[in-house]
Amino acid sequence: MLPPPEAGAILPAMPIHDLSLVLRQLRHLSSQQFILELEGAEIAAECSPGQFVMTTVGGEGNPLLRRPMAIHRVLRDENGHATGFSLLVEVVGRGTAMLQQRQPGDVLNVLGPLGTSFRMPEPGTPAAEHLLVMGGVGSAPFPLLAEGLLREGHSVRAFIGARTADLLLCLEDYEDLGVAVEISTDDGTRGRHGLVTEILEHYLKEREEGPAVLYACGPLPMMRAVDAVAKRADLPLQVSFEAPMACGLGACLSCVIKLRDGDGWSYQRVCQEGPVFDSREVVWE
Amino acid sequence: MLPPPEAGAILPAMPIHDLSLVLRQLRHLSSQQFILELEGAEIAAECSPGQFVMTTVGGEGNPLLRRPMAIHRVLRDENGHATGFSLLVEVVGRGTAMLQQRQPGDVLNVLGPLGTSFRMPEPGTPAAEHLLVMGGVGSAPFPLLAEGLLREGHSVRAFIGARTADLLLCLEDYEDLGVAVEISTDDGTRGRHGLVTEILEHYLKEREEGPAVLYACGPLPMMRAVDAVAKRADLPLQVSFEAPMACGLGACLSCVIKLRDGDGWSYQRVCQEGPVFDSREVVWE
Amino acid sequence: MSSMSKSSVSLAVDIGSVRLQNPILVASGTFGYGAEFADLVDLGRLGGIVVKGLSLHVEVGNNPPRIAETTSGMLNSIGLQNVGVEVFLEEKLPPLQQQGVAVVANIWGRSIEEYVGVAERLDGAEGLAALELNISCPNIKQGGINFGKDPELTEKVTSAVKAASSLPLWVKLSPNVTEISELALAAEAGGADALSVINTLRGMTVDVGSRRPTLASTFGGLSGPAIFPVALYMVHEVRRVTSLPILGIGGIDSLDRVLQFLIVGANAVQVGTANFYDPTLSARLIDELAEWCGDAGLTDVTELIGTLRET
């Protein structure tokens, strides 16, 4: 079992870099989803699963602010050295639409690695099943987490939800890694017809006894539902949050969510105390 | 001789188009000067020498305003049909620097043709020598004028000034057209060491008697000096002006210069009553 | 997608007694006298054209340079150059009348008498839908205080013009004030039939090379996309205190911003600076608005006005 993280505890973080990074490749996954592969060995070598970057999207100061994006995978050369990293992006507005227009060779200004990471089991912790639950582009941080968990010898299973089969993300990543995958789609075009929480609950009922750890990232209603499942099953859950961000550095206080604080609550920063939180610390409203 | 144009007279203009035009080619002439070749048959077919366009420079509404650029040449296919036109641009600030970064295939929004044109001699006017005097990027509108004058059987001579030999513009154009060229550079690296007005004056002294018409475009001090020369030689002069412009359409009243008006003067729009003015109408201050 | 065809959506709005065929107008000083855009825009389709500010006599205007570009905006200090009300009536108005578009005469003066003079001269002119009072002008009779900054002066000039003309009177408020709602109420007390919100924000820039103001007249009015959030806020403030029709103005560059103005409570909008860099925008907005309303299941654009959900 994970030791319960202190609310607001900041892990001893690697230094933050502000780099001009060359875009190596842009791969379109669907009309709305794509993967950006960036240079940036420093960020790649020092980041941990769950961390994010703030990136410009192109366009001469318009939009003004950088966009937060989870680190999706670390890119390595033949010798296994980290040489860059990828982002998995869904177009939801102007900035992400501009990112989609970038060309290999374009330069993005990238700040990172930022925020807290998923807390990995302490070395020597008894083996547990690690269940990654993701909806939509919430999939982005999980391949890196799966890789880390597998490297430490843990068993990993991914629960992936999407609106429709074409929008299912990261299937290739999990195939590469040899991670078992459970799928649901809202329209039944692939896997179970329904919500990702339903396949999760179903799995939890059927599985053998034994320790398990949950991780979730996706739309708020989905994360709320996973929290309820985790509480019913009395399993620890780490959730990765999103919020509008101006700085990503903890300075502007724009990205807050409510966390338990003593008998009450306080606003804590998703970019600094998060984006990964212990679900029991979150005030789910 | 040209009939003296009425002050503020607007020639019966061709309709103005607002077009999204594909950039065919960008040719760098020096580190600071380049030629843009654009699609745009409508504008190419209907424009007259001296007219200009207002063009976006790329960059998602930043800068906000379009930039005025003289039409440099009309591009024609094998059959002589106008298929596009070129602009001759010098980098002086942010917008022109952004234009310099454009790539073939990029799209610019272009409004035109705009403004008054150089007034061509009435058909049947006795032959005169047409002397085109240009400094720096003020060269831009003259190849089109030279072409028009030659087509009507007039004799044309170009007086070209620049800071240094590398920045001399349009020499190729005049070679193609078979126009005689007189050159001056501020640093003496080519042609006469000195100002373009000096070679003009020298030429006017040496030439045989007979009608001549002057045209000038360039920095204000140069145009003022050409005006003085024209007045001394009692020759008609048409000048093409520049001014900061927001609309290019005559609506914003930002681009005014002082023109004689009765006994006094009034502000007239460079984009509408100009950019080409009879130098005798201009209040030179 | 769309259940409603755009032609079945009614875009007409009433600004007091003035019915406009749609809520997309063009703002004073940014569309000349209309003719300048005739090649590009079917003038007869616009909700209305507010012409460049008119004064009693020809006005020469400020020295150039008169504009400076700023980030997502521009400064202007045209100095209200215009042909004067006589030339307007003789030369500029007749071609517009033929287009059948609602023409609004923006007027200004340096004293209440001058305002009244223009208004009287325009009274009864055929084809004028309304007067719009530009009160962002210094009153030379009262130490140069800006009419639009002082509630008392605002009320006075409004009621004087109201008395001098039978045309509906729109008063255009300046944003350079502590409480725009006070000025709105003053204009209402003076008899305004509608409020145009906002005129430009005061600003300046400097040319570092010469260490001179970029504008010959040092200061200018800031307009363009940069000022939109301020304009929207001011429309909201004015809507809180009055039920007069409001014309939302400031930084419109897209349908989204038109919709924001209407939702906050503007009854119509005026497109300004965008006419310079995107001259066909106003016409496109009319189509886009009809389509959006259709897609949203509205049969009448007025169903949208003032529907802001606040908690």
Add this chain to the structure above:
Amino acid sequence: MSSMSKSSVSLAVDIGSVRLQNPILVASGTFGYGAEFADLVDLGRLGGIVVKGLSLHVEVGNNPPRIAETTSGMLNSIGLQNVGVEVFLEEKLPPLQQQGVAVVANIWGRSIEEYVGVAERLDGAEGLAALELNISCPNIKQGGINFGKDPELTEKVTSAVKAASSLPLWVKLSPNVTEISELALAAEAGGADALSVINTLRGMTVDVGSRRPTLASTFGGLSGPAIFPVALYMVHEVRRVTSLPILGIGGIDSLDRVLQFLIVGANAVQVGTANFYDPTLSARLIDELAEWCGDAGLTDVTELIGTLRET
């Protein structure tokens, strides 16, 4: 090109009795308590750090969403969330003191008593260079009137804080007023040692999909490059009426804008919103300023201040 090496240019400026090693500070609320930028910026090189606005007690702040992007700007309604003056003194100030950078404590309150309370608590704190009074706050004891909109309240809160603290007092003016010069004079009358010009412009935006304000608290403060021309104008206005030192704030995104502020008469500047999207800008500006001065043949940056050529 450069006749002067940049190291021979003096960048130091005096803000009253406070000597700053250079005129590039970072603005309150945009740089946290400094530590947030320690990986990216050598804090010890900055002209000064103005920390996030401090209140007597911990402040929870407004509901999210707290920011909205606008064209070349952003709206914020953080609601002045902060750790409170005690935690600041215990946890946030000590690491900054070690950096040897001038720390300015931005303070606010909901009543004059609260302002005085914070000021007293900070009095004598080691490593504080000055207090900066954020007066863009509603006075709950006086019907919610904003301190910064009323000259009388501005003077009162200034003189009360001045009496309560031995630290130099900078008063930060709100731009949402009819005549900023009146507020500047009121702050001067209250004993201000310097004026920070400007805080954010009031604005709002609407999410058309939900028809709700984008910000949970409806309104917010507009900042960023969009507001620069307004800020520069206001510095010019304030400089006309007072010889107090001025800190120019608003829309700085480049050296050119720093120079414009100094030329118009600001003695130093504060970089705000740009810290969010270009976190190393402040440090780069120091180098660029030194280089520019060298190239321009200046040995001292103060030779530039207030050198606007007006005609």
